[in-house]
Amino acid sequence: MNPVSSFFHGVADRFRALPRWGRLVVLAVVVVLVYFLPILNPPVITTPDSDFGAVLFLCAMYALVAIGLNIVIGYAGLLDLGYIGFFAIGAYTVGVLGSAHAKVPLLLCIPAAMAVTLISGVVLGAPTLRVRGDYLAIVTLGFGEIVRLILVNADKLTNGNRGISGIPTPPSLDLFGVPHLVWDGFVARVDLDNQTRFIKFSVVDSIPYYWLALTLVFFVLFLDWRMQNSRVGRAWEATREDEDAAELMGVPTFRFKLLAFATGAAIGGLSGALFATKQQFINPDNFTILYSVLFVAMVVVGGQGNRWGVVVAAALLTYLPERFRDLSDARFLLFGLALMALAIFRPQGLMPARRNVRAKRADEETEVLEEGAAHA
């Protein structure tokens, strides 16, 4: 096991060893800290070249994407290279309903976006999940590109390359202001002139969007945890490890794969909707196929199947290029090098899921037994 993951598991073990109230306190402190991160604006961590709140919003949004894709890749073992397609459909559902062709309020647009992506997940998955794994990768890659091309070409519906603007924001409450901290070196000072209104969504301040995205992340993580520890989660694991054996044990593998695919799609749609309402303007350039590749990288870097791992990886892969903007020209080059290095030196991801570690050990043992039974 590599140092990163043993540190990670060490922390997790320490945490589990705490009494119940201790766990709650630790959790609460961490959660509050994470929520207040853009207010605290801590030196070193903050991004000097871009709006820290906006960067954090992107981190949270991509974390949501990674959680969704992790269900597809990490749990069900389906390599989906077209996830950006669902993200785009979610964003455009909000754009079309909320601005371009109707004025539906955002709170209704979001469930609609999830419903539309869920359905498109089923429509794409039903015929394609029967084909072999490698082919699924290319079919989904094609799907992602088809979605973008349709966005460009279906001018009447999507405004084509001009995109959709004036996408509605979530309803604001605007109760009170939260002043930011500013730092002189390592000395903090409360800046009363610079306040974030709680809770007012607008173009000028990304922090309320960050809070919204973060809340969704925690909510979806909770659902994800419930799901993985249920009968559904075990069925996914069985399907991923050995599809034929799972089928023999009475697991309708196809239906469970479809469920994973569609659930992942719906979460992708939710992230897309979030993106649309934050940006208030979308066009097809926001949804190129390169993002699909980036999403897959997040899941693999995080360690497929490990929900916290993929969240951290998504946040890091979003944050690092923003933090080190000076290198922004070369960031895709560095990203590529990092992926290669990862594949060569840390093939299980930075934080492999425990289940995978276990499964690998079991595999080694069964190989010997099989070698005996089948060959000797």
Add this chain to the structure above:
Amino acid sequence: MDLLLSNFWAYTIGGLAFGAIYALIALGYTLVYGVLRLINFAHSEVFMWGSFAAVWVLLALGAKGATGLGLVAFLIIGFAAAMAVSAAVALGLEFVAYRPLRKRNSPPLIALISAIGASYVLSEAMGLRDKPFKWFGADDNLADYVGRPREASPLPLDVPTVRLFYIFDYHVSNIDLIVLGSAIVMMVVLDQFVQRSRLGRGIRAVAQDAEAAALMGVNRDRVIRLTFVIGGAMAGAAAMMYLLKIGVTRYNAGFLLGVKAFTAAVLGGIGNLRGALLGGFVLGVAESYGSALFGSNWKDVVAFTLLVVILLFRPTGLLGESLGKARA
């Protein structure tokens, strides 16, 4: 519909010419998949590097404005440069991105991640090619080569379009002829090599059963290097044809073409050489007809929809999989 019917042969020949390019790139995907069961995601960048090799060599030789026999010579040099560089890049790719993984038996998804990483590195390195020269202050002298690295670079060759003869109502041009002719020659040579030669048989043996092949004395690593070199050379040839058809290349020219070529390989049955050829031509023609029917904007949608539909009805592609089983 009328557009397609009234220009049927123009669309067919145009589609076939593009199909030839897809097919040659698809060969690289299919060969590597055959012996390694690996989607060489970075193969598209091998193609892109080949296209720049042709541009640079012809720039260096001052090919612009050449006519007659000189032009023919430069064309051949362009092909040779693209094929050599693409083959070298493919070999380097195998060495850096795949061999270390093979040594430790990594699962396919990890190899794909490495491939994706390598693909970024190769295309971004091209997109940032001015940087190292800037450090040494040499970028002014080399502006034609490395200036404006994110923009399109034209092929420095004036190939006049000459209409040669008619196929029904379509007047075939010299470029159609060069592209289709050289593609077909290369495909036949490669097919015969794989079917008849000893090394070709080695490739097929490894694709069918790597352990048994080792027992016969086939050096698997050598076969793998060979497939990367052959695939690279074919992509290089495709790069030169692409330059002749399109006229320019750029650092990200490989991506979409690579996806299409992979589509062609899957369409024909990945791992199957003749399948890749058939898939390439079918895809090229289908795209061409599609753009006539629905407008050129929808060309790519037609291509991918075709892929999805064919996989639904023939999950192993038109000709089935496996390098060796293809005896059609």
Add this chain to the structure above:
Amino acid sequence: MLLEVENLCVNYGRIEAIRNISFTVDEGEVVTLIGANGAGKTTTMKTVSGLRPVRQGTVRFEGQDITSTPAHERPVLGIAQSPEGRGCFVGMTVLENLDMGAYARADRKTPKIKEDRDRVFGLFPRLAERRSQVAGTMSGGEQQMLAIGRALMANPKLLLLDEPSMGLAPKLIQQIFDIITEINKQGTTVLLVEQNAAQALKRAHRAYILETGEIVREGTGQELANDPAVKAAYLGGDV
């Protein structure tokens, strides 16, 4: 000694498949390794042909240490294996498969190849009839013959046969063993791994019995065939 295996240990992951086994094969012999499922027979075979890395011990061929020689260099030395489960190239014709057998030979362009091919066709007339048929479309017995014939095309000094009788009809088993005896008479040394202990012991000059990765008995074929313990465990009482 043609082949000497000394103190060989082979692991799969952290599990030992073979522990400290030693055996020898002399020129002109038929030597057999018998044992139950999972005893390590195939692993031993794969180690001799170089497909499995060795953790400890040495393999010597004609006195030369070949422990770390890669598999694809061993046919050149004169070791050829017909792999377990046949391992024919199913997409190639019979002729192409036989040519693959001669892949590593230095004299592959001389008429000697044709002579060897005729020898194989003499041993297996079925293969001559089906020379242009694709291997994947042939029966199990025919594929087994092809796998043995293909290994013979390497003109080996040592022929490794891994379970040549597996999955064959009783009549065919008899025939295959007759051919193995014939091959040996023509001058090729044979190392045979078998589950069909009765036939294997009858044909072998010497035999080793493998149990859970260790050699537990050795002797001439006849000695072991008459040993009561071996009879009870491997021969089902009567032969």
